[in-house]
Amino acid sequence: MISLSFVDTLLLMFSAIIIENFIFSKFYGCCPFLGVSEKTDTALGMGMAVTFVITLSSAVTWIVYYGILVPLKLEYLKTIAFILVIAALVQFIEMFLRKFVPALYSALGIYLPLITTNCAVLGSALVNIQNNYNFITSVCYGFAAALGFTLAIVVFAGVRQRMEYSEPPRAFKGFLLTLIAAGLVAMAFSGFSGVSL
Amino acid sequence: MKEILITVIIFAGLGALFGAILAIASKIFTVKVDERVPQIMENLPGANCGGCGFSGCSALAEAIARGDAKPDACSVCDSESAKKIGAIMGIEVGEKKRMRAQVMCSGHGGAAKKKYAYSGAPDCIAAERLGGGDKLCPNGCIGLGTCVSACPMDAISVVNGVAQVDYKKCEGCGVCVAACPKHIIKLIPFDAAHWVGCMSVENGANTRKQCDSGCISCRLCEKNCEYGAITVNDFVARIDYSKCVNCGKCVEKCPRHIIWSAHKENGNLVIVRTE
Numbered sequence: 001m002i003s004l005s006f007v008d009t010l011l012l013m014f015s016a017i018i019i020e021n022f023i024f025s026k027f028y029g030c031c032p033f034l035g036v037s038e039k040t041d042t043a044l045g046m047g048m049a050v051t052f053v054i055t056l057s058s059a060v061t062w063i064v065y066y067g068i069l070v071p072l073k074l075e076y077l078k079t080i081a082f083i084l085v086i087a088a089l090v091q092f093i094e095m096f097l098r099k100f101v102p103a104l105y106s107a108l109g110i111y112l113p114l115i116t117t118n119c120a121v122l123g124s125a126l127v128n129i130q131n132n133y134n135f136i137t138s139v140c141y142g143f144a145a146a147l148g149f150t151l152a153i154v155v156f157a158g159v160r161q162r163m164e165y166s167e168p169p170r171a172f173k174g175f176l177l178t179l180i181a182a183g184l185v186a187m188a189f190s191g192f193s194g195v196s197l
Numbered sequence: 198m199k200e201i202l203i204t205v206i207i208f209a210g211l212g213a214l215f216g217a218i219l220a221i222a223s224k225i226f227t228v229k230v231d232e233r234v235p236q237i238m239e240n241l242p243g244a245n246c247g248g249c250g251f252s253g254c255s256a257l258a259e260a261i262a263r264g265d266a267k268p269d270a271c272s273v274c275d276s277e278s279a280k281k282i283g284a285i286m287g288i289e290v291g292e293k294k295r296m297r298a299q300v301m302c303s304g305h306g307g308a309a310k311k312k313y314a315y316s317g318a319p320d321c322i323a324a325e326r327l328g329g330g331d332k333l334c335p336n337g338c339i340g341l342g343t344c345v346s347a348c349p350m351d352a353i354s355v356v357n358g359v360a361q362v363d364y365k366k367c368e369g370c371g372v373c374v375a376a377c378p379k380h381i382i383k384l385i386p387f388d389a390a391h392w393v394g395c396m397s398v399e400n401g402a403n404t405r406k407q408c409d410s411g412c413i414s415c416r417l418c419e420k421n422c423e424y425g426a427i428t429v430n431d432f433v434a435r436i437d438y439s440k441c442v443n444c445g446k447c448v449e450k451c452p453r454h455i456i457w458s459a460h461k462e463n464g465n466l467v468i469v470r471t472e
Contacts (some may be wrong), residue, residue, distance in 0.1 A: 068211070074204060081211065088215035092222055099226035165318045 003134045012137065018111035022120050022145050022151040024189035029120030033153050034178060038112070050112040051143065053093065054124050056143025057086050061125035062135050082125045090116045120149055122166035144177025156185055213266045233261045236285050240278040240457075241271055244351035248272050248370025261286065272296065273368040295387040296369035298362050300355075302338035302381055303394035303410040303455045303470070305357040310407055325378040333407035336381055336396040347376035364466045387466075390443035393418075393427075393434045394455045394470070400432050410455050418447035418456065 004012060022028045029050070036046040061082050067077050095113045097105040115121060124145045128138040159181055168177050198425045237258040245253035251260055259283060260266040263407055269279035269290050276290070283290030285325040302309075315324050315331035323342035324330045340358040352366030353373060353437035360382070362373075374382045381396045393412060397404050401413035414432040427447050434447075434456075448456045458469045 068207075070205075072207060074207065077204065077208070080208070084208075084211060084215060090221060091219055095219075095222050095226040098228050102228075165320065165323070167319060 001099045001134045002132050002137065004137050009137060009140050013140055016141055016144035017148040017151060017196040018189075019192045019195055021148045021189055021192075022123065023149060025193060026123065027145060028123040029118055029149055030031065032111075032118060032120075033115060033149075033156065034175075034182065036114075037153050037157040037160055040154055040157040040161060043153045044150070045107055046111045046114075047146075048107070049151050050118065050120060050149050051146035053086075053090055053112070053115045053118075054121050054146035054149075056088055057121050058124055058138045059135070060089055061085055062065075062128060062133075062138045065129055068152055078129060079122070079126070082122055086125070087116045087119050103114055109174060120145070121145055152189075159185060231259075233262045233285050234258050235303060237282050239263050240274065240281045240285075242273045242278075242368075244323045244349060244368075245272065245278060245372075246273060246368070246372055247369045248349075248368075248372045273370045296371075296384040297364055297367045298340055298369060298371070298373050298382050299385050299389075299392055300344075300350070300360045300382050301394055301396045302336075302359050303457075304332065304334065304337045304408050305359050305410075308409040309334050309411075310409075322378045330379070334397050334399070334404070334411060336379060336398060337408065338381060339379060342418070343378065344376050344382060347372050351369035364468075386438050388461070389436075389438055389441070390460065391441065391448055391456055391458050393447065394457050395433060395453075398431045398433055404432070410453055412455055413453060415452060417450045419448045419453060421446050 016022075022025060023030065023033050032050070037043045064081060064085050065075075067076060069078055069081060072083070074079055090112055094105075097112075124142045127145075128141060133141060160178065163177065163181060172180070207254070208243075212407055224446040232257075235258075238255060239356075241254040241419075247253065249257045249266070249272065251257040254271075257266060257271060258419070261270065265337040268286050268288050269276075271282075277294065277324045279290050310333045311331050312328070312333045313331055315327065316400050317323055317327060319341050321330070321339040321341045324341055324426075326363050327336055328335070332339065338359040338372065340355050341355060342353075342360065344360050345353045345355060346403075349370065349372055350368055352363045352368075353360050354363070355361070360373075360423055369384055369387065371384055373439065374380075374384060375438045376382075376409050379396075385392055395410070397411045399407065399411075400403050401415065404411035404413050405442050412429075415433070416429050416431050418427045418434050419429050423444070423446070426442070427434055427436050429435075434446075445458060454471050458471070459466050460469070461467070
């Protein structure tokens with residue numbers, strides 16, 4: 001298992017946010033990226049909910065993998081196991097927040113059920129296992145990747161809000177223009193891809 | 198075979214474990230919800246139009262249950278539903294009148310004169326910021342359809358340069374009233390027979406220059422109304438619907454033909470403007 005120094009962990013986190021951005025270079029979580037990016041405040045809400053869930057699920061899936069699957073030699077079933085764990089975890093978090101942190105629940109409430117099937121959550125859990133990260137690094141990577149997701153979705157929501165006031169040709173109107181804009185924003189981020197840390 | 202069996206058992210066990218944890222958690226973390234909220238929800242239209250000022254029907258239901266909103270705060274639901282909600286809350290609710298939105302402007306076609314050619318973003322709020330829009334009249338319909346996109350019932354369209362409400366679809370929620378940057382959409386009783394299609398507060402001479410069909414505050418309607426229902430204040434005529442008896446005398450007398458009429462034909466509202 002890889003254990004990274006403090007500086008290396010910071011570099012890994014920076015790279016997860018900017019260089020290997022979940023949406024723009026890995027194409028994880030495109031569904032909420034296109035679906036909940038009409039306004040910056042809802043995009044921020046979604047980003048915060050994803051950050052919350054990915055950080056927790058990175059920790060829990062790591063424990064499940066090395067605590068249950070590895071001793072039983074069931075590593076090949078990690079995808080199914082992680083889906084199960086994430087779905088249960090999201091449900092649990094929803095109930096917990098509703099009881100103890102109602103303010104956070106009302107802010108994130110409607111986004112939490114959506115995250116159950118968010119591939120970015122599963123993706124970060126699988127990347128952690130593939131790269132042999134230890135527990136601390138896994139949680140840090142998950143948190144940073146989710147911050148990258150938040151950055152991407154908020155930036156894109158800003159672009160979409162500006163687009164509302166433009167008058168595109170009729171053939172481009174609606175979802176098509178959204179996809180083209182998403183591609184252009186992704187191209188801007190691809191400028192970071194040559195950076196090696 | 199044995200391996201498969203063990204795997205299946207382990208995963209079934211994991212699923213059962215998570216299920217059990219969630220079941221216990223749902224018992225521990227139950228939140229007491231006011232039982233009146235779902236009851237109130239049943240009597241609300243569920244269209245989430247936002248006309249009440251809350252983010253949706255469920256938010257209004259919670260506000261009513263808390264006592265932050267009146268039982269008849271929903272402008273869309275009829276008086277029967279409002280009474281039912283009042284009964285749930287134990288509050289008496291009076292008779293509720295059905296309202297409809299009316300765009301108070303008659304500057305159709307070329308009637309309203311323009312001061313410049315606007316070619317910016319197709320939105321009334323954007324145009325309004327550019328010297329108050331392209332019309333000379335400070336209270337004329339800009340006609341770029343901010344209300345059209347605001348209307349949750351899809352009831353408004355721009356016809357001949359002025360927004361027009363489809364009364365079959367209008368529920369009187371008032372979202373357009375708040376959306377219009379010119380504040381020229383008003384809620385009037387659904388069966389109101391007459392209304393003044395002008396909101397211009399300029400004096401008669403100026404209105405004449407700005408629009409071919411604006412109220413010039415000649416007071417002919419006021420003088421001829423036997424019931425004192427129509428009065429001219431701030432250079433524009435207004436009808437008091439608590440006094441109006443739908444006689445239609447003001448419509449005949451108006452020299453600018455800006456008092457519109459509506460009558461029911463086979464249950465549908467037919468709008469007429471005497472030319």
